[in-house]
Amino acid sequence: MTRIASHRGGTLEFGDSTPQGFTATAAMALEEVEFDVHPTVDGAIIVHHDPTLEGTTDSRGAIADLTLAEVKSATINYGAGGHPLTLEELCDLYAPSTVDFRCEIKPGVNGRPYQGFVPKVVDELCRHAMLERTGFSSFMLESLDELASAAPGRPRLWLVGPSVLRQVGARGVVELCQAHDIPEIGVHIEMADEQLAATIRDAGIDFGCWAAHSRPQIEKALSLAVKVFTTDRPTLALAIRDAFRRKEATR
Ligand code: FE
Numbered sequence: 001m002t003r004i005a006s007h008r009g010g011t012l013e014f015g016d017s018t019p020q021g022f023t024a025t026a027a028m029a030l031e032e033v034e035f036d037v038h039p040t041v042d043g044a045i046i047v048h049h050d051p052t053l054e055g056t057t058d059s060r061g062a063i064a065d066l067t068l069a070e071v072k073s074a075t076i077n078y079g080a081g082g083h084p085l086t087l088e089e090l091c092d093l094y095a096p097s098t099v100d101f102r103c104e105i106k107p108g109v110n111g112r113p114y115q116g117f118v119p120k121v122v123d124e125l126c127r128h129a130m131l132e133r134t135g136f137s138s139f140m141l142e143s144l145d146e147l148a149s150a151a152p153g154r155p156r157l158w159l160v161g162p163s164v165l166r167q168v169g170a171r172g173v174v175e176l177c178q179a180h181d182i183p184e185i186g187v188h189i190e191m192a193d194e195q196l197a198a199t200i201r202d203a204g205i206d207f208g209c210w211a212a213h214s215r216p217q218i219e220k221a222l223s224l225a226v227k228v229f230t231t232d233r234p235t236l237a238l239a240i241r242d243a244f245r246r247k248e249a250t251r
Pocket of ligand 1: 034035036104
């Protein structure tokens with residue numbers, strides 16, 4: 001069964017990385033909640049997409065230069081007055097949920113991984129008994145390498161961007177996965193097709209997609225039988241998957 005990951009708590013339905021989006025996702029009959037993490041200057045871990053606040057809140061600045069209190073004072077656009085959550089708060093929210101974590105390790109404003117951040121994220125998840133329910137993802141091979149040593153045995157998914165895929169091709173992606181011991185990749189839904197899926201799967205690597213937000217994109221992900229796809233519209237994705245399953249069952 002293709003798994004659904006509610007991207008940033010379902011951005012197109014609830015706003016980007018909002019408390020109500022994460023709360024709603026926790027009660028949904030889907031498998032994963034996708035979120036991104038950044039450190040504050042005083043050691044907290046914030047669940048937010050951008051490394052800065054200005055894109056999606058009423059505040060400004062790089063999260064890594066701000067204190068927890070400063071980040072908490074930001075109000076998220078289209079978030080019904082909500083403020084950014086800490087990873088600790090997200091763990092508490094999902095402790096009673098059947099939805100598991102898909103934690104993306106993001107770079108800072110300079111596009112580079114935060115120094116020493118990955119072990120802190122792993123420790124925080126471990127402290128709240130969520131590490132065993134967490135799969136990780138990243139566009140950065142360096143962060144995936146760090147995860148392999150900080151959280152041995154936990155799922156790691158390489159997000160292969162369109163420009164990387166165009167540059168190295170499917171064979172190049174397979175070679176990089178083998179060199180970095182990466183068991184699973186995700187590509188942008190518009191880059192996915194049967195041939196790419198077959199090449200990746202034939203190499204023993206799991207194949208998934210991201211950014212399946214429209215009905216045709218969600219139906220494409222289901223038709224390709226990807227392992228998992230992320231979507232900004234989890235409610236729509238669930239309805240389409242239910243209909244897809246009913247159709248498959250009557251075949
Ligand atoms: Fe993400």
